[in-house]
Amino acid sequence: MSDAVPNGGELQPPDATGAAAVDAERRQFMHRMLNLGLGLWAAGAVGTSAYVAGRYVWPQPEGGQTGGERSVSFPLAKLDQEPMVKLLVEGQPVGVVRVDGTVHALGLVCTHLGCLVGWSPEARQMVCPCHASRYDINGAVVQGPAPAPLKRYDVRVAGDTVVIS
Numbered sequence: 627m628s629d630a631v632p633n634g635g636e637l638q639p640p641d642a643t644g645a646a647a648v649d650a651e652r653r654q655f656m657h658r659m660l661n662l663g664l665g666l667w668a669a670g671a672v673g674t675s676a677y678v679a680g681r682y683v684w685p686q687p688e689g690g691q692t693g694g695e696r697s698v699s700f701p702l703a704k705l706d707q708e709p710m711v712k713l714l715v716e717g718q719p720v721g722v723v724r725v726d727g728t729v730h731a732l733g734l735v736c737t738h739l740g741c742l743v744g745w746s747p748e749a750r751q752m753v754c755p756c757h758a759s760r761y762d763i764n765g766a767v768v769q770g771p772a773p774a775p776l777k778r779y780d781v782r783v784a785g786d787t788v789v790i791s
């Protein structure tokens with residue numbers, strides 16, 4: 627029995643230096659946990675906001691596709707409603723337009739410094755808002771400073787569906 631309680635069962639006053647060290651460690655631990663919690667909360671808030679903003683700018687293609695697919699499809703009728711249908715193909719932004727009955731799909735990342743180009747129906751060109759590069763409907767550079775053409779994607783119209791790959 628006597629070996630279960632040190633000092634013969636007599637209570638000793640806590641060591642003031644040890645108690646202060648334990649308090650400091652506890653405060654430091656709580657501070658770290660608070661910072662970790664705030665960091666996780668901030669990361670979650672930023673991630674959620676980015677996802678929502680991304681979905682607003684790049685609506686999810688129909689059929690439950692996520693944009694990471696090699697092949698993305700949408701109803702042909704959508705081109706009657708929008709001058710350019712924007713999609714993600716393998717994670718890359720792609721613009722689909724119809725000119726004189728032919729459907730074209732081009733990458734939207736400008737080859738100059740990577741801004742996203744937009745479709746000008748009047749000019750029938752992709753136009754970069756950053757430094758005014760212009761591309762024709764085949765993606766060729768019409769006006770620099772873009773050094774290379776836009777990426778072209780294969781287009782297949784199958785009945786009422788457009789398939790981009």
Ligand code: FES
Pocket residue numbers: 736737738739740741754755756757758759770771772
């Ligand atoms: S990024 Fe497009 S012209 Fe500069």
